[in-house]
Amino acid sequence: MRHTYFFRTLLLILSIACFARPVFATDDPEAVWQRDYGATHEKRMQWWRDARFGMFIHWGVYSVPAGVWKGEQSKHIGEWLMLDYKIPVGEYSELTKQFNPAKFDADRIVKIAKDAGMKYIVITSKHHDGFAMFHSSASPYNIYDATPFKRDPLKELAAACKKEGMRLGFYYSEAQDWHHPGGAAAKGGHWDSAQDGSMDDYIDKIAVPQVKELLSNYGPVSILWWDTPVGMTPERVSKFLPLLKIQPGIVTNNRLDKDKKTGDFSTPEQKIPATGMPGKDWETCMTMNTTWGYKSFDNKWKSAETLLRNLIDIASKGGNYLLNVGPTSEGEIPQPSVERLAEIGKWMKVNGESIYGTTASPFKELSWGRCTTKVWKNGATLYLHVFDWPTDGKLVVPGLKNTVQSATLLAAHGKLKTIASPQGVVVSVPNAAPDKISSTVVLKIKGAPEVN
Numbered sequence: 001m002r003h004t005y006f007f008r009t010l011l012l013i014l015s016i017a018c019f020a021r022p023v024f025a026t027d028d029p030e031a032v033w034q035r036d037y038g039a040t041h042e043k044r045m046q047w048w049r050d051a052r053f054g055m056f057i058h059w060g061v062y063s064v065p066a067g068v069w070k071g072e073q074s075k076h077i078g079e080w081l082m083l084d085y086k087i088p089v090g091e092y093s094e095l096t097k098q099f100n101p102a103k104f105d106a107d108r109i110v111k112i113a114k115d116a117g118m119k120y121i122v123i124t125s126k127h128h129d130g131f132a133m134f135h136s137s138a139s140p141y142n143i144y145d146a147t148p149f150k151r152d153p154l155k156e157l158a159a160a161c162k163k164e165g166m167r168l169g170f171y172y173s174e175a176q177d178w179h180h181p182g183g184a185a186a187k188g189g190h191w192d193s194a195q196d197g198s199m200d201d202y203i204d205k206i207a208v209p210q211v212k213e214l215l216s217n218y219g220p221v222s223i224l225w226w227d228t229p230v231g232m233t234p235e236r237v238s239k240f241l242p243l244l245k246i247q248p249g250i251v252t253n254n255r256l257d258k259d260k261k262t263g264d265f266s267t268p269e270q271k272i273p274a275t276g277m278p279g280k281d282w283e284t285c286m287t288m289n290t291t292w293g294y295k296s297f298d299n300k301w302k303s304a305e306t307l308l309r310n311l312i313d314i315a316s317k318g319g320n321y322l323l324n325v326g327p328t329s330e331g332e333i334p335q336p337s338v339e340r341l342a343e344i345g346k347w348m349k350v351n352g353e354s355i356y357g358t359t360a361s362p363f364k365e366l367s368w369g370r371c372t373t374k375v376w377k378n379g380a381t382l383y384l385h386v387f388d389w390p391t392d393g394k395l396v397v398p399g400l401k402n403t404v405q406s407a408t409l410l411a412a413h414g415k416l417k418t419i420a421s422p423q424g425v426v427v428s429v430p431n432a433a434p435d436k437i438s439s440t441v442v443l444k445i446k447g448a449p450e451v452n
Helices: 001-020 029-036 039-052 078-084 087-096 107-117 154-163 199-216 234-238 239-245 304-316 335-354
Strands: 053-057 120-126 167-170 221-225 283-284 320-325 369-375 381-384 393-396 404-409 412-415 416-423 424-428 439-446
Touching: 053 107, 053 234, 053 335, 107 120, 107 154, 107 335, 120 154, 120 199, 120 221, 120 335, 154 167, 154 234, 154 416, 167 199, 199 234, 221 412, 234 239, 239 439, 283 304, 283 416, 304 320, 304 335, 304 369, 335 439, 381 404
Parallel strands: 053 120, 053 320, 120 167, 167 221, 283 320
Antiparallel strands: 369 381, 381 439, 393 424, 404 412, 404 439, 416 424
16 A cells, blocks of 8 residues: 555656656757756857857878978968878878977966967867867877877867866868778868768767767866858757757857858958848857968968958957967968968957947947947947048047937046037047057946947
8 A cells, every 4th residue: 555655646746757857759959958057058159159259270190291282382271181182081091190289288278369369269179180189089180099199189178278268169070081981071072982871870970979078078178169061950959959968058059050040240351241140149250360270371460450450340240259260280370371470469458348338339330449338237338440540630530410428548547528519429549549459448438338
């Protein structure tokens, strides 16, 4: 009798538990996050929107040839060397014997990023050549098992990021893999019989297990950055989505499926949308020279001025800037990249508040620069990024209808005078610009921005 009562009670408790929360018919990650963790898209994206600036790291065994194959300098990006020259799998794999990045210093890399004002890092865990930059049990073709290095740089980077409060993300090529049988290949497909095989087997035995390792073995992972969804059917995409539950707060880009229906943010590459992407979260990823992976002879460096103004332009349109570095085969960030990041960092130390946590400009166009915005309960702050400093000491803010409460320079103390005019608001500024690249005038206004 007691046993009967016990089992009836247990059955009742289990029944209540089953109906206590909503049941979802699919493994849709958004539904799972909301069900189990309450982490909606908006909550997950908040830190990312506030950050605005991150470091992309393209690093792999392709840094050994450094853009040169059998004496010829590649005209394409460094990390595509294997496909561009149709290098056989076995021949390309021999490069691992030369890959010993003894100068890799995770703490230094994180410090370079942090000093530049960057808030997150995304590193290539496996690019299209199929070589994993972490210790993977799914394939011995990785930096720990296949090279003299015998270390896991991603684990070291994860520890350095944790120590410095830097967000960490992993790039992973889910479809293209020119090493493992069945991996996809763009531009005409396979060129070596060693690449032939079932793509579904590749997904099941290599890609899914490796993504699971990345999300399970490296502590908090803030971003998963997919790339080139060649051959990615809905069925193949569905094999990755449940893995995201391992990191409930993670955000992902829109390159997992070919139709770009999944993911939290869009990814314009090497360009800044002219008017931003209104209504979408987006991130421009961009190189400092012409390549992502290291090329020893690529010296076409963008200036610090161009890079910094890109950051400001992107923030003024409501986007993020993921700026790339391509470490050498020794594990070091090239000095020209270090120097440019240091210059950006000097500006960010003074002007960072005009980038972090801001939203897009209310102005359609500003002839002298850009504007970023922070809206408060009863007002707003307009950060006016002045590229072309007025020679007459008068900065015209066109069409602004709001009452100005105060005007100041971020780089100096003291208030600036403002007057309302038919053209908008005129701010009296010093004759000399505080910064030769971009000076920031701060306007605090009443109410949400109103512009004619």
